[in-house]
Amino acid sequence: MDSIQKRNFSAFLLHALFLALTLNLIDVNTVVPNMLAEAGGTAVHMGILSAIMIGGTKLMQLVFAGMIVPLKKKKPALLLGVYIRVSALLVIGFFLRNLGGEAMWKVWTIILVMTVFSFSGAFANISYTDIMGKVIEPQRRKRLLMLKQLISSIGVIVSALLVKTILSLLSYPQSYSLLFLLAGLLLFLATSGFWMIVEPSGVAPVKSERKVNLKEFALVLKQDPNLRKYLFLINTSGVIVSTLPFFILYARQHFTVDGNLTGTFLLVQMVGALGANILLNFFSKSQQYQSLIYLFVIISALTPIVAFILPAIPLWYSLVFLFSGISFSISQILFAGILLEISTDENRAVYAGISGAGSIMQVVYPLLTGYLVTLVGFGMVFILTGIYILLGLRVAGTIQCGMGRPQRV
Numbered sequence: 001m002d003s004i005q006k007r008n009f010s011a012f013l014l015h016a017l018f019l020a021l022t023l024n025l026i027d028v029n030t031v032v033p034n035m036l037a038e039a040g041g042t043a044v045h046m047g048i049l050s051a052i053m054i055g056g057t058k059l060m061q062l063v064f065a066g067m068i069v070p071l072k073k074k075k076p077a078l079l080l081g082v083y084i085r086v087s088a089l090l091v092i093g094f095f096l097r098n099l100g101g102e103a104m105w106k107v108w109t110i111i112l113v114m115t116v117f118s119f120s121g122a123f124a125n126i127s128y129t130d131i132m133g134k135v136i137e138p139q140r141r142k143r144l145l146m147l148k149q150l151i152s153s154i155g156v157i158v159s160a161l162l163v164k165t166i167l168s169l170l171s172y173p174q175s176y177s178l179l180f181l182l183a184g185l186l187l188f189l190a191t192s193g194f195w196m197i198v199e200p201s202g203v204a205p206v207k208s209e210r211k212v213n214l215k216e217f218a219l220v221l222k223q224d225p226n227l228r229k230y231l232f233l234i235n236t237s238g239v240i241v242s243t244l245p246f247f248i249l250y251a252r253q254h255f256t257v258d259g260n261l262t263g264t265f266l267l268v269q270m271v272g273a274l275g276a277n278i279l280l281n282f283f284s285k286s287q288q289y290q291s292l293i294y295l296f297v298i299i300s301a302l303t304p305i306v307a308f309i310l311p312a313i314p315l316w317y318s319l320v321f322l323f324s325g326i327s328f329s330i331s332q333i334l335f336a337g338i339l340l341e342i343s344t345d346e347n348r349a350v351y352a353g354i355s356g357a358g359s360i361m362q363v364v365y366p367l368l369t370g371y372l373v374t375l376v377g378f379g380m381v382f383i384l385t386g387i388y389i390l391l392g393l394r395v396a397g398t399i400q401c402g403m404g405r406p407q408r409v
Contacts, residue, residue, distance in 0.1 A: 004198050008135040012144060013151055015193030018186050020152035024159040025183040026089070028053055029324060030266040031163065032114070033248040034257055035096075035176045041107045043249055047370020049111050053118040054242040055362030058355070060122040065353025074127035075199050079191060081124025086188045088117035093180035096173045126352050131199055133340055133348045141340050145333050150277040152332075160270040164263025175259055220354060226342040227351065229395040233293065234335065235361040237392030240300035241331055242366040243385055244324050247307055250378040254312035261314055265321045272325025280333065289338055293396040296330040301389040303327055304382035338399060 026032060032053075033046055041049075068077050092113045136144055162182075167175050221228055248265070251257050257265075280292070303323040310316045343351040372381050 011196035016148040018190030020155035021159045022187040024156040025179045029244040033245040043373040044370040050366035057122040058359040061356030062353040078127035084120035089184035096177035129352045160267040167259025231358040239365040269321040269325035272322040273329035276326040276329045297392040305386040308382040
């Protein structure tokens with residue numbers, strides 16, 4: 001059993017490394033916003049894409065949960081979702097290779113293909129969360145999440161340097177085409193980790209549990225206060241994740257953001273993520289997440305405010321991406337970890353679907369931000385965002401996480 005645990009533990013880490021290299025090449029906070037802007041996209045378009053890639057992806061998890069929950073083994077569904085993502089990256093890579101100047105149809109094509117990429121990720125994530133919960137022992141989960149994030153951060157530093165080099169040497173759109181083609185190849189290699197996983201056959205749920213409907217949604221929320229608090233945190237402080245792409249668009253209003261500077265911002269963001277993970281691995285020994293929630297909320301609230309008050313010059317503005325890297329890195333550990341701890345092996349796929357459906361502000365907030373920016377400007381939107389994020393402090397000290405089983409408070 002111990003050898004299987006080690007194999008599964010290593011499999012998730014191997015996947016994390018290649019996935020980090022992949023996502024950095026198409027970073028949603030720097031590379032994708034600048035690519036969309038180069039194609040002629042506006043703040044409204046960025047709001048739509050952010051809503052789809054972050055919030056829409058979570059909502060689709062509820063739809064996919066009903067398809068995946070009945071499966072005794074989830075690994076085939078996981079691999080299918082990942083291979084669709086690979087195909088989407090290759091398609092957009094070839095599309096960008098022949099992309100000319102600005103045109104709205106090109107902007108919408110990018111949004112459409114990235115939608116396929118994002119939704120297939122939601123499909124894969126249901127299986128991913130369920131498998132991790134089944135094959136990794138509870139006492140090893142937080143350690144795995146910390147190591148995953150640390151390895152990812154190291155990997156993305158390397159890929160950030162590659163992104164900076166490619167964006168500096170090649171012009172648009174060839175530079176972005178190469179990034180997406182490489183991302184497709186690396187994501188394909190990432191599936192090697194999933195093939196290593198030894199997944200035990202689960203017991204097929206009874207018929208009444210095969211579909212997550214609104215009645216069941218309400219019942220689960222009523223029974224588990226930890227899930228309610230988790231959703232509150234995602235819908236308040238969690239909106240920082242869908243706000244990060246707007247920092248590039250704000251910067252473009254004040255100075256020229258070319259490929260080289262985009263690569264620099266990405267590199268600084270990855271330095272912040274790596275620094276955060278080193279510190280978290282060094283200081284965090286407990287299974288409890290309360291202190292991490294406080295840290296996440298405070299840093300997330302400061303990020304948009306810092307973006308507004310800093311001098312509008314590239315050197316100073318790089319600090320925004322340092323903060324965003326720290327915030328995003330903590331969120332990756334926090335949200336995945338809490339979900340694992342408040343759910344059980346029997347209901348984990350359902351909880352993952354419900355957490356996605358309940359993350360409504362991940363969809364609404366970027367759409368609202370894209371619209372409000374055209375009315376009141378980035379400054380006011382960033383200040384209001386910082387204040388809104390602080391609402392997450394309300395539940396920071398009360399979420400109870402207990403070794404994979406929901407706790408009643």
